[in-house]
Amino acid sequence: MTDPHHQAPRKPQGLPAIAVAMGALFFAGLVGLMLYGVVRSGDADRDVLPSALIGKPAPDFVLPLLHYPSVEVGAAQLRGAPYVLNVWGSWCVECRVEHPVLTAFAQTKRVRVVGYNWKDEPEDALRWLERYGNPFFVVLADKEGRYALDWGVAGAPETFLVDGSGIVRWKHTGPLTEQVVQERLLPALEQVEQAR
Amino acid sequence: MSASVLPVATGLLAPARAWLALALLALCFTAQAQPAGNPAPLQFNDAAEETRFRALAAELRCVLCQNQSLADSHAQIAQDMRREVLELMRQGRSDAQIKQFLVDRYGEFVLYRPLLERHTLLLWFGPAGVLLVGAAVVWRIVRRRAAGAAHDNAGTGAASEGEQEW
Numbered sequence: 514m515t516d517p518h519h520q521a522p523r524k525p526q527g528l529p530a531i532a533v534a535m536g537a538l539f540f541a542g543l544v545g546l547m548l549y550g551v552v553r554s555g556d557a558d559r560d561v562l563p564s565a566l567i568g569k570p571a572p573d574f575v576l577p578l579l580h581y582p583s584v585e586v587g588a589a590q591l592r593g594a595p596y597v598l599n600v601w602g603s604w605c606v607e608c609r610v611e612h613p614v615l616t617a618f619a620q621t622k623r624v625r626v627v628g629y630n631w632k633d634e635p636e637d638a639l640r641w642l643e644r645y646g647n648p649f650f651v652v653l654a655d656k657e658g659r660y661a662l663d664w665g666v667a668g669a670p671e672t673f674l675v676d677g678s679g680i681v682r683w684k685h686t687g688p689l690t691e692q693v694v695q696e697r698l699l700p701a702l703e704q705v706e707q708a709r
Numbered sequence: 710m711s712a713s714v715l716p717v718a719t720g721l722l723a724p725a726r727a728w729l730a731l732a733l734l735a736l737c738f739t740a741q742a743q744p745a746g747n748p749a750p751l752q753f754n755d756a757a758e759e760t761r762f763r764a765l766a767a768e769l770r771c772v773l774c775q776n777q778s779l780a781d782s783h784a785q786i787a788q789d790m791r792r793e794v795l796e797l798m799r800q801g802r803s804d805a806q807i808k809q810f811l812v813d814r815y816g817e818f819v820l821y822r823p824l825l826e827r828h829t830l831l832l833w834f835g836p837a838g839v840l841l842v843g844a845a846v847v848w849r850i851v852r853r854r855a856a857g858a859a860h861d862n863a864g865t866g867a868a869s870e871g872e873q874e875w
Contacts, residue, residue, distance in 0.1 A: 532850060535842065535846060565817075661786075668786060
């Protein structure tokens with residue numbers, strides 16, 4: 514700049530420092546993004562959508578019970594105490610995977626575990642429960658999947674925690690594991706119980 | 710899909726395509742399962758309804774196979790969502806109301822075209838911003854080189870007048 518006569522022939526060779534710095538910053542950003550992607554790729558929840566229902570009232574539904582189809586239960590009847598709603602089906606392989614975990618959790622009797630039998634044949638569902646054991650307080654049967662959209666269900670299994678006033682507080686997509694129960698469901702339940 | 714129907718015609722390619730289809734299918738439900746069953750396809754009252762439905766479904770994302778639109782997905786939940794969308798259309802709801810219905814249940818993620826809000830500004834204008842920055846950098850470099858070349862020519866006086874016009 515100061516002496517164009519001597520500087521000029523060399524100038525076009527190198528990029529301006531600001532361009533180099535910005536390029537390096539951009540590249541570092543891309544590498545960071547890639548590393549983040551690699552780290553997250555091991556995470557089973559990476560495709561899970563955040564539930565739109567958290568903090569909102571549980572959808573209003575009226576569904577027959579699997580074991581007593583003439584009896585219908587609605588969201589209003591479940592209100593008053595927190596409950597865990599587990600969406601499952603006899604066709605759902607992952608539900609069998611989570612079944613021992615869910616059973617162990619239900620046996621603590623800390624909270625009602627309501628089954629939501631989604632798009633299933635009642636006979637298949639009953640046979641499934643007979644075979645693997647029935648951990649549920651009560652099982653709602655949504656054979657046509659009428660209310661699954663209202664719950665924002667994408668697949669099974671999915672598990673919701675609803676507090677005593679009927680507000681959805683927590684949701685897990687995919688099979689429950691011991692880790693999920695210990696690290697996420699129980700703390701969420703604790704909060705709900707304290708708020709009561 | 711036609712590859713599996715015409716295995717002879719496509720020859721060696723067929724197994725590869727079948728595997729690809731399988732792999733895509735596996736991608737579709739990794740952690741979650743979906744109910745079986747193949748209900749009847751949707752029946753449209755008229756062509757206008759079908760056109761509107763297709764346009765709407767193409768803008769909505771299947772929540773299970775997240776990289777497919779509602780129109781393309783074969784997942785069971787997508788079928789249910791399609792039926793619900795058609796049902797809502799027939800109830801006289803507007804496209805915006807139908808989208809809001811699904812956003813309320815599944816979150817903004819169901820929209821392929823995200824809403825223009827503060828937290829989506831980067832998503833909307835980020836790429837254009839990067840492009841602008843890149844253009845500015847290129848512009849500066851070109852200017853500098855042009856200036857450098859001009860100085861060079863002025864200094865040595867070797868180049869002809871016509872060559873430095875650009």
